[in-house]
Amino acid sequence: MTLADLPQESTVRDPLESVARQLLVEIGEDPDRSGLEDTPRRFARWWREFSNYQAGRVETHFPLRTDGQIVMISDITVWSLCEHHLLPFSCVLTIAYKPADHVLGLSKFARIAHRHAHRLQVQERLVRDIAEDIAKVTETDDVAVIGRGEHLCMTMRGIRTPALMTCSVFEGVFREYGPPREELIKIAFPGN
Template identity: 50%
Template sequence: MSDSTNGKKIDHARVKALTTELLEALGEDPTREGLVETPRRIADFWREFIEYDTGKIDTTFDAVKHNQMVAVTGMKVWSMCEHHMLPFWCDVSIAYIAEDKVLGLSKFARIAHKHAHKLTLQEQLVSDIANELKDILGTENIAVMAKGEHLCMTMRGIKTPHRMISTALSGKFHQSEQRMEFLRMIDAGI
């Protein structure tokens, strides 16, 4: 079974045509050697990005130990800013407190990539990841942190390298002790 990112399909031919129009609007000649395949390449990129197939994301196992914090850190994902359609990347860290089940290890990255492969905001990304984990694991005890750089700020506008940090904390992660343990685990994992 495969869980598609969002079931959306792009109109490949239209993206190619629009890219040709964009090149012309930018004063370029889309028939010149260096650009002749650009519309297809751009349409291929968007198909790969939007129609990304995560594979199975909900593999769980019975918890061996209850109330144990599980964390995976340092997962790098790329996404696209919905305001400027420019890329941003994030190092994503996810933790949960195991109750009845644990998540298969590769599923953390699959879930993070699933929600990154669309036009979004970093704040929405961490929220979407957290909500998916709540649904799969049946617990509110979820923490997600993303540390990212957005090319819409680095290469345009203020043109300043930066790190944006956003979190989605729920359940026991609102308590100081669990939140601090999560932050220590992230620091230890990097």
């Protein structure tokens, strides 16, 4: 009997499932033990869900004259993955803009934020990318984004201390210290 005569087990596997199986082996686990046998499949499905996120339409505008109003959306929470350690971080966002002659649909802010969060990221770039996208779709340079994030790469490893990192982008009327920026800070950091 030769190798060709033996029944061949299918070795065609989802590449992400193979990565998960190898990871389990490398950390001393048995990927075939009860409780882990479906983990590679779930791992692969999650990574695809995360990285293939479709935000949907983000350009929905409504004509509205706001007479200099500032529109702020706060407490948008997104999850992303630190590109340095592949560990999650959560980021709570406050977004503000001064509309011109139309306003952006409310859900579009969260869609834009999630679109940028669903990839390997660093918080500073996440906040910058969201600000640039908001400016583009609202057609105004008067945009600000503040992000406060907890990074599990700091909380779970290394120093093992929870902390919040805050970063911001201030453009247009928000760039200089004054009433628009002060109003935004009061909303983003209540009680301070």
